[in-house]
Amino acid sequence: MAENDSTRMRPLIDIGINLAHDSYDGDRDAVIARALAAGVVQMIVTGSSAASSRAAISLSRQHPGQLFATAGVHPHHATELTAAVLAELRQLALEPQVVAVGECGLDYYRNYSPHAAQQQAFHRQLELAGESGKPVFLHQRDAHEDFIAILREHGATIAGGVAHCFTGGAAELESYLELGLAIGITGWICDERRGSHLLQLVRRIPAERLLLETDGPYLLPRDLIPKPASRRNEPVYLPHIAAVVAQARGEPPETLARSSTEAARRLFRLPRTDAR
Numbered sequence: 001m002a003e004n005d006s007t008r009m010r011p012l013i014d015i016g017i018n019l020a021h022d023s024y025d026g027d028r029d030a031v032i033a034r035a036l037a038a039g040v041v042q043m044i045v046t047g048s049s050a051a052s053s054r055a056a057i058s059l060s061r062q063h064p065g066q067l068f069a070t071a072g073v074h075p076h077h078a079t080e081l082t083a084a085v086l087a088e089l090r091q092l093a094l095e096p097q098v099v100a101v102g103e104c105g106l107d108y109y110r111n112y113s114p115h116a117a118q119q120q121a122f123h124r125q126l127e128l129a130g131e132s133g134k135p136v137f138l139h140q141r142d143a144h145e146d147f148i149a150i151l152r153e154h155g156a157t158i159a160g161g162v163a164h165c166f167t168g169g170a171a172e173l174e175s176y177l178e179l180g181l182a183i184g185i186t187g188w189i190c191d192e193r194r195g196s197h198l199l200q201l202v203r204r205i206p207a208e209r210l211l212l213e214t215d216g217p218y219l220l221p222r223d224l225i226p227k228p229a230s231r232r233n234e235p236v237y238l239p240h241i242a243a244v245v246a247q248a249r250g251e252p253p254e255t256l257a258r259s260s261t262e263a264a265r266r267l268f269r270l271p272r273t274d275a276r
């Protein structure tokens with residue numbers, strides 16, 4: 001990305017960064033500082049278990065106005081959602097730093113938890129989202145039909161949500177948009193082997209529902225030049241992802257920066273920062 005583009009590509013918000021992940025333990029503050037310097041002014045730290053949700057909240061307390069958290073249990077960990085953990089999540093969801101319930105949903109690709117347990121955990125967390133009045137941060141892989149059916153049951157009680165790390169096809173996208181969800185686009189779109197269909201599909205996402213995320217430390221964009229020494233992804237690469245999305249949509253970079261930042265602030269009710 002040209003220097004010129006990176007200054008036109010701010011501010012940005014990374015709506016999905018697993019910053020509590022241990023791959024950041026050695027240099028987390030430097031990762032945050034690099035992101036801020038690149039114009040990524042706010043980041044939502046993904047909670048995917050009780051422990052990582054607590055860690056996300058604690059990070060958010062250390063960086064008020066810049067970091068925010070989600071609180072939830074990923075479908076991989078669905079069997080961990082006991083009554084006690086659910087009660088804890090209910091408390092965590094009330095914390096002011098928590099801007100969404102999740103990540104939650106269904107993952108039949110890896111099947112680390114049985115389908116029935118995943119479905120139960122998803123129902124419970126959608127109920128929690130309804131109670132808390134906060135939006136949901138959704139994960140779905142190879143489970144589209146069950147996922148949509150469960151979401152429809154709870155749809156009316158939920159204050160919006162995002163289908164995070166969208167990698168699906170046109171029909172999947174249409175059903176999410178019909179349900180009123182926002183769509184999270186990651187560096188998957190930069191992957192010429194498996195993500196090039198997204199270059200077409202991002203044009204169909206209304207600007208007020210298109211959100212950007214790195215999903216770091218996962219999904220390092222494959223087309224970075226020069227190739228970073230580490231395979232670890234981090235929010236400093238969000239402007240690169242944004243540039244690819246803007247080009248695919250035929251939009252000036254600043255237009256996408258403005259609309260995606262506005263969309264993130266509206267959905268997650270984030271405050272404005274001095275960096276605007």
Ligand SMILES: [Zn+2]
Pocket residue numbers: 103138139140164165
């Ligand atoms: Zn996910």
